[in-house]
Amino acid sequence: MAIKAEPTFSLKDQLFNATSLSKLSDALDQTRLRYQRKKFEKEILDAFPNLELKARIDWMVTVLAGYLPDEFEAAIEILENALPSPLDPKKTDDDFGEFIWAVPGEYVARFGCTDLHLESSLDFLRKSTMRFTAENSIRPFLRRYPEETMRFIRRCAMDNNYHVRRLASEGIRPFLPWAVRANVEPKQIFEVLEILKHDNTRYVTRSVANTLNDLSKTDPQKVIQTLTDWQKQPSDEMTWVIKHALRTLIKQDHGGALSLLGYPTDPQFELSAVNASTLIFVGEHLSYQCTIKSSVSQRLRIALRVYYLKANGSHSAKVFSVKDTNTSAGETIKINKTVSFRAITTRAMYPGQHEVEIVVNGIARSKRSFQLCQPSQ
Structure with missing residues (x-):
């Protein structure tokens, strides 16, 4: 329900x-x-x-x-x-x-x-x-x-x-x-x-x-080519325009968009100490922790992707930004992210199995399942 x-x-x-x-x-x-x-x-x-x-x-x-x-x-x-x-x-x-x-x-x-x-x-x-x-x-x-x-x-x-x-x-x-x-x-x-x-x-x-x-939703390559040309006349405002224009492609882990913004599409990192909630009630928060060790100097865009259960039994993904940072070789980043599962007018909550994963520069790792339960009356 x-x-x-x-x-x-x-x-x-x-x-x-x-x-x-x-x-x-x-x-x-x-x-x-x-x-x-x-x-x-x-x-x-x-x-x-x-x-x-x-x-x-x-x-x-x-x-x-x-x-x-x-x-x-x-x-x-x-x-x-x-x-x-x-x-x-x-x-x-x-x-x-x-x-x-x-x-x-x-x-x-x-x-x-x-x-x-x-x-x-x-x-x-x-x-x-x-x-x-x-x-x-x-x-x-x-x-x-x-x-x-x-x-x-x-x-x-x-x-x-x-x-x-x-x-x-x-x-x-x-x-x-x-x-x-x-x-x-x-x-x-x-x-x-x-x-x-x-x-x-x-x-x-x-x-x-x-x-x-x-x-970008119909011709991503043309948009990326256009912004690549525009980037040749750099300014703070142009940097903002490019990032804002590519937001949908970035959420879709589009390699060309990531590269244009300076994120390597083959990030070198190690993931450890992953811990995520296994059972939460509607109205509570999903808790997710992990440790990311950067193997080289690189720019990382770290996000959490939550797969919400839908009425028909399929899942709908939503991406939550966690951290955008330039790292040095060997640098360790500790992630501690919470996501609210409070019912809102724009998203219905369906009790059952949901999923969550960490995403680094478009590379998804360590998908975990958790149960969302209806609160007791």
Whole structure:
């Protein structure tokens, strides 16, 4: 029987509620729109209890459309006048904006993705992304008007505003969470990333790394070759980008990714004194100890891989970082790692046989089994 924690936090309620909606209403009040504010807000809020996060955005767009002019250009003029001031252009990160400002962009994505309104819609998204990212709103345009929208994306990549530059990368991510696939050709994505690779803001370079991480899931060799070329112009930020971009491949013990980050794929070491829990209860911690002796001077990435039992009897692996270190010949490293088996909302715990092993530079050793038991009542 699965053991899973009950949710104690609701992101949808934190992001979309009466308070956040009032900010949109306050802004609409400052435009020429004449509407019944109380009716508008009640119509939206009455439906919220039955809607998940993205469905709430969709519903707000539906209701908003009923109060805006039928003529699209007149509607987006009102929405543009309702937008708050742009986010601080002097910052370089951690200036995401408020989620309620996703609504104008999503309105444009739904009603402005047409031949007639393409130019004005893309212009609006450039402005709105300076308030809240239009990474989701741009995707219908990429799917329906790929050539025109990619020209827009390339202009965004060279924009003075870093929020607009980030849209160029984040908007074309192959596997952007919560979003439909943009279906942009990988070659075009790499071309945009070449423009952005030395951006002076972490907000943009993180997006570049995330996009490369997405691409690594379908074409790891191309990503590794690209980063190998980029590494020829070293900097602290480029080192960070490469490491962040390769995180999925590193967890998969990909030899090319390990080598690029300076880890030998044939590490020379001796493993001893392995000790792991053999029986734990849900809510307790798995305990794992061992000693690793490095035979030569080398860089080691040490991780613990836990194989969680699934409902169908198979196992799902999750990697936990333990230590990243440069070692000298003969150096001994003592490992003492614990992993929580407390039930959480994102992972159900299934009593039965689980497994754990130590992984050094992608080389797995000493897999051990342990029993996870249901706590006594």
